[in-house]
Every structure is written in C-alpha cells, then in structure tokens.
Amino acid sequence: MPWIELSLTLHADQQERIESALNELGALSVTLLDAEDHPIFEPMPGETPVWPTIKLAALFDIVCDRVGLVHVLTDLVPEIAPDQLQFRDVPDEDWTRAWMDTFQPMQFGRRLWIYPWNIEPPDDAADAVIVRLDPGLAFGTGTHPTTALCLEWLDGVDLNGKTVVDYGCGSGVLAIAALKLGAARVIGVDLDPQALESSRDNAERNGVVDALELMLPADYTAVPQDILVANILAGPLDELAPLFAASIKPGHPFALSGILAGQDVELLRRYSEWFTDLDVAQREDWVRISGCRR
Structure with a gap:
C-alpha cells in the first residue's frame, strides 16, 4: 500500500525529542539523513552519532490526517513551525527488489568479480574469481571507492598459498x-563483534x-605474515603503523585505504x-x- 512521508530539517539537539514525538503519533518508520555535508566515518561499536543538521523523514499510513498530524506535532514540539513540515505520497514498492536491482555485478582488476546472490554468473565466467555477497549489505560490497581500490590491488598481487592479514x-x-x-x-581483525559475525557469515556463503x-x-598478536591489507581510516592507520610493520615479512607487500586525498x-x-616502494x-x-616491508 502507499504511504505518506513527512519530512523536515532539524538540529541534532532536536532529533531525540522530535523522533520520540513522531513515534508517539504512529510513525511506521523514521529515517535520518545528513542535511549538509558532514560525513561520519566508522563510529565505535555501540555509538550512534548524528550529524549537526539532519533531514528527518517519517512514514505514516496513507489514511493519516495530515492537518491533525501537523497540529499535534507542533503542540508536542513547540519550536517546530508548520511551514517546516513537508508531505509527499510514497507509492507502494518492493524495496528489497529495488535495492537488489541497483546492485549489479562489478569487476575489479582482471579476474575478480563481486556478484549479488540474486544474479547468477554467466556460463562463460569459468575463469572469473567470483565473490557472492548479500545485496542487503550497504557497505563492504565494493561500491565504496576504498573497497574498490583494495579489491583491485588484491587482484594484482600473487596470493597463492599466502597468509593475509585483513x-x-x-x-x-x-x-x-x-x-x-x-x-x-586470512586473519581478519575488527573492533566490532558484529563485523566479525558478518565476515563469518559471508565466508560461509x-x-x-x-x-x-x-x-x-585485543586478541591479535603481530607475527610477520605474507601480505597485509587495511581499509580503515587515516587516524588509526597512523597509530597502527608499528603494528603493521611487525605484521609483514621483509620484502612483502601491503596496501592501506580509507584515506582521503591529502591525508596520504x-x-x-x-x-x-618501515616500508619502501610506496605508491599512491x-x-x-x-x-x-x-x-613493501623494508
């Protein structure tokens, strides 16, 4: 069935009260988006940071009384002015299918392909190296430039029989x-236990x-391995440099990403x-x- 979407722009200190009021009024869902350009990178586990300015969108049943909704919401949160509130009709749609339709097979380097589970590789893809992922994953599917850069690098490195630290x-x-x-x-390390579960599930698939x-x-001990790849952020990469140096054998390769241009x-x-032949x-x-490790 179709829905009504109510949207408004607000400040971070208003978000909790307005979201609570919308839930009291029967919102079926509440979505928060960055209203400006304040990206949030890799929050710590358990953290739910928000942007300074937020665009909030709430879905209601199509039969909802819009005039009454505005009246009650502005009573509950007096700093909201009626002209801040915008409505639009949202047609019924298979949202899972819509997302899956946007996630198409992607090639990285010469051999490597990422395929969503809902698309079967062609019969002539026997020579391709195919990783199958759940289209429900929003990050880590190869669509982000940092992931793509690392996948392309891996495709060009001799990995046969090697041990890799991710x-x-x-x-x-x-x-x-x-x-x-x-x-x-592969030794996979992550500070988020849910990420480890996601890695395990995808590896099983x-x-x-x-x-x-x-x-x-906390459980990782640096022992020299053949290859290291780290797709995190510039700050942690700076702090972890000595650990990474202790994690790679002399003469063996590494790659880092999650780095904004200029931070390199x-x-x-x-x-x-600790490293030589550095390339960007x-x-x-x-x-x-x-x-490569010196």
Missing part, C-alpha cells in the same frame, strides 16, 4: 576475495570460512620508516597507499 575486515569482502584469489589463510580466522584487536602525505612520511592510487576523493 585489518578492519568489516563485511569480510577483502578477506573472502583474497581466499578466492588463492590465499591459503562463499565456502571459505575454514580458512578465515577472525578476532578482535603524512601517512607516506610515517610509513616510509586515487579513486574519486579517496586514495590507496601500497608498498
């Missing part, structure tokens, strides 16, 4: 790709879970203490740093 494994897409590209073992060892950072300058200086690749506003 630090900040998230959905597990990089770990799974590494295993499907020939790695013998791809038939590689037995070769994937998952752990929290300081990271290149930082990592040059860029996609949109994001960069990847790669090189």
Whole structure:
C-alpha cells in the first residue's frame, strides 16, 4: 500500500525529542539523513552519532490526517513551525527488489568479480574469481571507492598459498576475495563483534570460512605474515603503523585505504620508516597507499 512521508530539517539537539514525538503519533518508520555535508566515518561499536543538521523523514499510513498530524506535532514540539513540515505520497514498492536491482555485478582488476546472490554468473565466467555477497549489505560490497581500490590491488598481487592479514575486515569482502584469489589463510581483525559475525557469515556463503580466522584487536598478536591489507581510516592507520610493520615479512607487500586525498602525505612520511616502494592510487576523493616491508 502507499504511504505518506513527512519530512523536515532539524538540529541534532532536536532529533531525540522530535523522533520520540513522531513515534508517539504512529510513525511506521523514521529515517535520518545528513542535511549538509558532514560525513561520519566508522563510529565505535555501540555509538550512534548524528550529524549537526539532519533531514528527518517519517512514514505514516496513507489514511493519516495530515492537518491533525501537523497540529499535534507542533503542540508536542513547540519550536517546530508548520511551514517546516513537508508531505509527499510514497507509492507502494518492493524495496528489497529495488535495492537488489541497483546492485549489479562489478569487476575489479582482471579476474575478480563481486556478484549479488540474486544474479547468477554467466556460463562463460569459468575463469572469473567470483565473490557472492548479500545485496542487503550497504557497505563492504565494493561500491565504496576504498573497497574498490583494495579489491583491485588484491587482484594484482600473487596470493597463492599466502597468509593475509585483513585489518578492519568489516563485511569480510577483502578477506573472502583474497581466499578466492588463492590465499591459503586470512586473519581478519575488527573492533566490532558484529563485523566479525558478518565476515563469518559471508565466508560461509562463499565456502571459505575454514580458512578465515577472525578476532578482535585485543586478541591479535603481530607475527610477520605474507601480505597485509587495511581499509580503515587515516587516524588509526597512523597509530597502527608499528603494528603493521611487525605484521609483514621483509620484502612483502601491503596496501592501506580509507584515506582521503591529502591525508596520504603524512601517512607516506610515517610509513616510509618501515616500508619502501610506496605508491599512491586515487579513486574519486579517496586514495590507496601500497608498498613493501623494508
């Protein structure tokens, strides 16, 4: 059935009261979006940060009394003016199908493909390396430039029989790709227990879970391995440089991403203490740093 969407722009300190009032009035769902350009990167587990200015959208039953809804909401939250509130009709739609239709197979490098579960690879894709992911995953499917940069790098590295460290494994897409590209073992590390569960679930779906060892950072001990990839953020990458240096064998490769263009300058200086042949690749506003352990 169709719905009514009520939307307004508000400040972060108003969000909790307005959302609570909308729920009291029978909102079927409440969605928060960034009203300006204040990206939030990798909140800590349990954190629910919001943007300074928020666009809120609430769905109501199509038979809802719009005039009455405005009257009661402005009574409950007096700082809301009626002219702040906008309504639109939202037609009925299969939202899962709509999302799945936007998530199409993607190629990274020469061999590697990410396929959603709802699309079968063609018969002539026998030589392709295919990772299957649930279309319900919003991040870690390869659509973000940082993930794409790392997937392309993995496709170009000799992984056969190697042990790979995936630090900040998230959905597990990089770990799974590494295993499907020939790695013998991957150590996946993430500070979010839910991310570890997601990695495990996706690895099971791809038939590689037995070769994937998952752990929290507190349980990770740096032992020199063949390859390291880390798709996190510039701040943690700076702090973790000594740990990463202790996690890679001399002469072996690594790649870092989650780095905004411009942040690479300081990271290149930082990592040059332990790494050589440093190279920068860029996609949109994001960069990847790669090189070898001295």
